[in-house]
Amino acid sequence: MKLRRVRAIARKEFIHIFRDPRSLGMAIAIPMLLLMLYGYALTLDVDNVPLVVWDQSASQASREFISRFDGSRYFSVRGYVRTYREVEEAIDSAQALVALVIPRGFAGRIESGRPASVQLIVDGSDSNTATLAVTYADAVALAYSQQVAVGQIQRHGNRVPRAPLEFRPRVWFNADMESRNYIIPGLIAVIMMVIAAMLTSLTVAREWERGTMEQLISTPVKGRELILGKLIPYFSIGLFDVLLAVLMGEFVFRVPLRGSVALLFTCAAIFLAGAMSLGLLISIVTKSQLLANQLAMVMTFVPALLLSGFVFAIANMPKPLQLITYLIPARYFVALLKGIYLKGVGLEILAGEAALLTLFGAAMVLLANITFKKKLV
């Protein structure tokens, strides 16, 4: 391994990149744009669920009950309907996600101390939003029932009973449960995974396809030197991207960075080296840009999006699939980033993830070196 030859290859690659400013711009500007756009746009918070009401009771009690829905920030009453058909229409056309049907005898039943059943119709197609809406509605109904019970105790016993149980939820690591705090660290990982693998996946395939590989073969450069030389420029671009992303997380989105910055960048560097070697590996194995492109997309973006725990929590997946996620390097990086950002924990807890990430990086670098044959076949 001669440093001089590595440097020569790296210089050649740099020239390649800078000569095509569009690719360079994309490699730097696009990740930032994406983070900017998604950081603002993506949220799983459910507020102001549109609600229609069919109030058959039309009484003081039912209006009081409805106002509890309208008063909470989770629901907003969009209209009142008078027939079942209208309820159907509102939900079919997605004007409302939830319909509340209050029966005729609502007030009487509440007054006389019998249970009154209220129907809640939910558009279940978006199961996540629907689940949240149902739990909010349950909370509203429970609070109302408690108030009724308290009122009755007061009337009969001439004393105000205390609430029996105070539910004191405390949310750690993300006290306001801002989905932004949870999405942005994951988003950095997903974007980096894709950029890294994509930047490199074409570089060897391009040499083969254009025939310039023959020229490289005729030079004294060794396989290892070639791979290292090709990695260096892309690696520095990738690291620069990470730096920009972290700065944006800090100053634009104000995501709390509670852990060590040094650890964050070390992990990012290992991850980038691994992901880029994976890109190179794809490139070496396929020798065709079309196929390299296909594989890079199929193997990086979609798994990084769906299997990394970015949005879909790994703990909620079936067991066999949880095992498969161990093959997805983005999984470790997402876990590390979330740990460092939100929990502020260090290596003492993240050691397992860090070790596996390093293993992945080393394996990829090694594989890329082994598979690359400086031969004309």
Added chain:
Amino acid sequence: MRERLKHMLIKEFIQVFRDPRMRAVIFVVPVLQLLVFGYAVTTDVRHVATAVYDLDNSVTSRELVSRFVESGYFDVVEHVGSETRARALLDRGEVRVVLRMDKGFEEDLRAGRTAQFQTLVDGTDSNTAGIVLGYSAKITGQFSQEVLNAQLRRLLGSTRQPGQVELQTRAWFNENLESRNFYVPGVVAMIVTLVTLLLTSMAVVREKEIGTMEQIMVTPITPAEFILGKTLPFALFSFVDVIIVALVGVLWFEVPIRGSLGLLLLATALYLLTTLGIGLLISTVSQTQQQAMMTTFFFFMPAVLLSGFMFPIANMPRVVQWLTYLNPFRYFLVIIRGIFLKGVGPSVLWPQMLALVIMGLVTLWLASRRFRKTLA
């Protein structure tokens, strides 16, 4: 015209099928993807790992914990004896919830004082945390209600219940609120988009880069024939892919398909028009395959993330919501979910279908115009 088109088509088919790996990419990978991702896409929160920090250790506190377990949403994995241990478990992510009851919990309840009950939730995954909090609030709420009812009964000396509201929830279109039913049609749509975009975006630029474009230019083929010859094979493959993947979704994942199959195929055809148009446009605009690939990707990623596939559009900022109207994937997602889950027909879905037709025609027109220019 037909003769020239035929030869173009033959050439394209040969080119695709010559590489066995390409065949795999087109026909096998989509199915594998659906099988894996179909299982991954779940936001159902069940069996949340829970630790109990019960300082009271009384009948009542145990009763409350057992309510959590019986709900099916919480699995108690450990009874912890100290705050430090609870913190360590949360830090390591081994549990996501800690239920904590202080000393005197039962005492307070009996004496009619307010008893404190604390739930510590790991908020890193804010969505799961929100659902977990909702479930806990419901369980504790019901528990308090029962305590109040008991007080009232004692007061009135009868078995009479206080009036209360029973919420009877019915979820339409997805009775058990299975997240799989919502996401699998989306994954089907996503896989189809990916395959078509990838195939077509490389179609023209590849010829340019390898240099075979010049050979094509000296033949008497017209731009329209060329574009058509490039589009038709991929349209065919994509169509086959849609059918295969949709079948896997219905037969393997048992996602209900309530609407008409004919409408699904029609809508797919309209959608393919758009994706093929966009792919070709990217291909004619790009000089190298690397550029084409980057551009494809930077179309695909926002198309997926800003479509309502995972993140509801209604929650996005206004400006971004307007932006999503330019996203064909958004419309196809509404259609495919409408047909699968809601079983709605053209009377509801026509605006989306119209949007797809317009976008398809515009992009194809742009692509062939742009292509003519590159030739000149």
